[in-house]
Amino acid sequence: MERNLTEGSVFGNIVRFSLPYLLSYFLQTLYGMADLFIIGRFGAVADTTAVSVGSQVMHMLTVMIVGLAMGATVNIAQAVGAGDRRRASACVGNTAVLFLALSAVLTAVLLLAVRPIVAVMSTPEAAVEGTAAYLRICFAGIPFITVYNIISSVFRGLGDSKSPMYFIAVACAVNIALDYLFMGALSLGPAGAALGTTLSQAVSVAVSLAVIVKRQSIRVGREDLRPQRGVMNRILKVGAPVAAQDGFIQISFIVITVIANRRGLADAAAVGIVEKIIGFLFLVPSSMLSAVSALGAQNIGAGKPERARLTLRYAAALACSFGFVVAVAVQFAAEPLVALFTDAADGAQVVRLGGQYLRGYIWDCCLAGVQFSFSGYFCAIGRSELSFLHNFLSILLARVPGAYLASRFFPQTLFPMGLASAAGSLVSIVACVSAYALLRRHERT
Secondary structure (H helix, E strand, O other): OOOOOOOOOHHHHHHHHHHHHHHHHHHHHHHHHHHHHHHHHHOOHHHHHHHHHHHHHHHHHHHHHHHHHHHHHHHHHHHHHOOOHHHHHHHHHHHHHHHHHHHHHHHHHHHHOHHHHHHHOOOOHHHHHHHHHHHHHHHHOHHHHHHHHHHHHHHHHOOOOHHHHHHHHHHHHHHHHHHHHHHHHOOOOHHHHHHHHHHHHHHHHHHHHHHHHHHOOOOOOHHHHOOOHHHHHHHHHHHHHHHHHHHHHHHHHHHHHHHHHOOOHHHHHHHHHHHHHHHHHOHHHHHHHHHHHHHHHHHHHOOOHHHHHHHHHHHHHHHHHHHHHHHHHHOOOHHHHHHOOOOOOOOHHHHHHHHHHHHHHOOHHHHHHHHHHHHHHHHHOOOHHHHHHHHHHHHHHHHHHHHHHHHHHOOOOOHHHHHHHHHHHHHHHHHHHHHHHHHHHHHHO
16 A cells, blocks of 8 residues: 655654564564574574575575665655656566566576585585575575565555565464474474475465455556666666675675684574574664665655655664664673574583674664664665765775674684674764765755
């Protein structure tokens, strides 16, 4: 259902839009957490490592697809804000053509590159076969991931963040049930985790397509499916820098994973588990990026830039406040959180190392919400290259070198490696505030 985000309370619109997105992201994050939780109950440490390494690769691909889809969300939202239905329909049709072609190429290339990817990740030898099996199955399911994100980006561009929530809720329920079947009853290990994830995505796509046909809420004519250079250029102008930015961020996480993998199996498992916990705790900061981009884009399209700037300020304040509360709370509950995903006796070292890493990493939750909000605003005004730039600087200047130096000089603890991520977000915030100030100065002159 289309929703006008250019009228009424800005704060109210943020809450109404971000809450369904927050729940959607929660359910999507629950996918990976459920895989790790269930494999931790039925498998060995090597199986947990295989799923954590494999799911990190898949998370990288997924966030890059989501980042590229941001181009569709922003362009559809701007067209809706301006009342241009024809432009919105053309954007929907060209998004479908572009992403389906991309998914076909990605699937073929990645299936041929499974072994090199496993090697690049410096996967511990005990987890190599499990990781390879996990990736083969998940790569085969890339078309389902792509179609789901196309549909979600379109709905969010129309101001509807509830429908994607319902679609992912169905998929999450199916995934958990299949995980217990494949990993528990059938003892398929990492391959079972991948099967559950892939089949549940297929169910989500089927449900979402059925809803679209029933509602007839997205009307796309044959002419809208004809590739149009101008439309695709606008989608890629916003989406490509965001996808590149998200790719670099995930590469930095993978580099950190590689550093941890070289420290040993327990360190690798600890980092993999904490990444899943962080993904869950980052729900609010991450939802602000989507909320600011969609709300801001509609208001930019409607010629109301001040409402877009107000959306940025409210979102940054909300995310930072939430992050601070969570960061303080986690200092007292780090080990129990990690222990949820591994056996308390056999995984005692994983719990200890994971608690150290989480206590340092969690401060990023407070800082990341601010830079996510700025990224959403830069996308909304069509300057997503600024979002790419600040993230690139944070990776180059702090996140990766900080993790490397921490691992080298503090081999007995993962706490300093966790702090490297927070340092990266701090660099991003400095760059974001500087870019925003320059944009405002240019507007006034």
